Amino acid sequence: MSCASSIGVVARTARARRLVRLGRLSVWRQILGWAGAWWFAFTLALGQAIVPLLGLVVWMRVLPSASVIGPYYLAVMAVALLTGSFENHTFAQSIYSGDVADELLRPQPVAIGPLGENLAIRVWMVLLGLPLVIGVAVSTRVTYDWRGVLLAVPALMIAALLRFLFTWTFAMAAFWTERVHAAVGFVTLLITLLGGSAAPLSLMPPLLRDVANLLPFRAMLGLPAEIAAGTVAGGNILTGYAAAVGWTAVFGVAATAAWRAGVRRYTSVGG
């Protein structure tokens, strides 16, 4: 290895270390920041948990003999708490208030800010929603096969990333319009309806199920829960993973394109 390339590797490593440190600090700062609004985080956690909880109650009544309903909906509840994204409130607000201008002038990728806040809110939601999850688990006497849970972990991580990219992409509409909440509210409804929260995809009519399998919403919510609960197996898990990775790549590209176009607009017409 030549001296120049060694220096390049060292510089890249140093940059990567700095980014990791900034990311860690960003999450930590946001966790502290949200400590003053824990009650709001609690309402967010309730908002994420309430639909799976209703689904659990309703579907256990409808299908009392289906033993997978409990594990499935408990997993959906946990996935919802771990992947909830609110960039329509947080990042869009920074565009409306002009705070994004300060971020643009900092020598760091702007994504560190929204990503840090996203993870911090999730930490708070998990902390505040955990008693509810434990309560439901105890009362429904739900059990899991550890192999299914392990298989679901990568799907959960992909879901967390995908939902962030998805919500962030739509939140960036705030560069063009002040009505971003309506747009994100609509797509969040689609996640609830077609992601496996209102009803497990396996219980949907065949046509709707086929459509839902093609869309990104299942990968954000239902897929990790299905794998953990054991309602999907074999090739279907692989197909689900392929779709999840594909949609994550799509929304990674979409978020990058929306960011570039949004910043181009913001730096052309001002805040």
Place this chain on the structure above:
Amino acid sequence: MTYRVPVRPAGLAAAARSLIHRRYRDVHAVQDASFEIPAGSIVGFLGRNGAGKTTTMKILSGLLHPTSGSVDVLGHVPWRRHNDYLRRIALIRGSQPLGGAPELTVLDSFRYQQVLYDIGEDDFDRNLGELAELLDLDGLLQRQVRALSLGERMRAGLALSLLYRPAVLFLDEPTIGLDVTATATVRRFIAAYSQQTGATVLLTSHYMADVESLCPRLILIDDGRIRYDGSRDRLTATLAPTKLVRVSIPGLHSELAEFGDIVERDGDTCVLRVGRAEVATTTGRLLNRFDVADLSVQEPPLESIMDQAFRAMHADGSATPAPAGESR
């Protein structure tokens, strides 16, 4: 810098039509603005509301991409926002002096800034120590941002922005809303910082006292065009060719009118307007002729000079404000 803004007549029908056929108008926020600022200068960038000051500041700092033209700050094109550039500048807005989560302490924000700008531990300690002393921050470092007053936020915000020793400061209304003490502290600090570090400062402010105490050079902008670029003294001399002589003489002296125009009379004190060239001889004559108890020579307030300049510029769009008394 040209913005394209949608326009339509008032009324429901026009609103409905605009859904299908939108019409736009070009707004020239800044045009033909050209100036150079040598390193180490403190320059006042002044204009009325909407004149183009903040737009220019945003272009220079890298927040806005101009429609045409070129800008060079520290050898960088600002709107490319290279990290090397961003590490050497600071845009400080008086309206938003200190961002970040309000639950964090001021010291938390400083520590984050340390990582963000790669400041070594020794430099951090030294810079923070100096800033804390100059801006009286010792009592603030452990406090949460949300508990700070506006003046405290401004002091902390200034220190935060200067922790990494930026070479160029863009100060947008840095003393807005501050009380007398905080304003004086900020002014003293800006002057000291520029002197100590050789930093270049571009300052916008509606407080002429800021400008008077900090900026020997002024750039005036109106309707997006630079109308004046030169020394404050020259502008003052051009627009106000007179000075005010305040003299206190026991007893009423009607012959004071011989010495200049009487602007104000209050008991034994009289304010005379005297041509700049005659100030020395007039004060000498006053002292020789009368038993003078007190005498002072004052410049006309900068507020009134700037008001005069802005009115003149707006009236005829001239690049140079007309001297007072000249017909425009």
